[in-house]
Amino acid sequence: DTEVTQTPKHLVMGMTNKKSLKCEQHMGHRAMYWYKQKAKKPPELMFVYSYEKLSINESVPSRFSPECPNSSLLNLHLHALQPEDSALYLCASSQGGLVNEQFFGPGTRLTVL
Amino acid sequence: SQQGEEDPQALSIQEGENATMNCSYKTSINNLQWYRQNSGRGLVHLILIRSNEREKHSGRLRVTLDTSKKSSSLLITASRAADTASYFCATDAGFQKLVFGTGTRLLVSP
Secondary structure, eight states, rough: OOOOEEOOOOEOOTTOOOOEEEEOSOOOSSSSEEEEEEESSOEEEEEEETTTEEEEEOOOOEEEEEEEETEEEEEEEESSOOOGGEEEEEEEEEESSSSSOOOOOOOOOEEEO | OOOOEEEEEEEEETTTTTTEEEESSSSSSSSEEEEOOOTTSSSSEEEEETTSSSEETTTTTTEEEEEEEEEEEEEEEEOGGGGGGGEEEEESSSSTTTTOOEEEEEEEHH
């Protein structure tokens, strides 16, 4: 299985809502990533988990809270978001180590009203 | 910003023609990767070239790397309508981070 899955595909939420994005991979990868991508821009790294531990937080606001329950799952908990947080949220995974080829999921299109 | 620059920003060609896109970056790297993204979807890894390699081929793709100039190019030969997508270079300087370039939007018309 060489696939990274993400749910939901689309999400609309109000600024007072709490929601979660989910990501799953079964490739035995030990590194997992969250990216944010605005239209016509490159992906921007948000968080990196390595061996289920948070290793990189790119100064992301606390209204985004990542969680890695096990080596196959990655969640992104959302709370009190702003309209400017509307974007495509991409999950990726990689073997880790020196060669960092990343496998991406299809993304969750988030709209904050 | 450490973000790489790509040019052109957009490229429009006919089927059968070759497409070349260029990437420049700012820091020393372990490797450089190219990804494709169809509209609004996830990225797909195309090819990886290590810092000690100068050229690499994969099917219709040819990638070059010039570490002295901190630049790379991606050539797609005999393009097809299905190649229509955005293409991003990404530099890997270690520390588990990829830094993506600004991207080239390629349109291949039948």
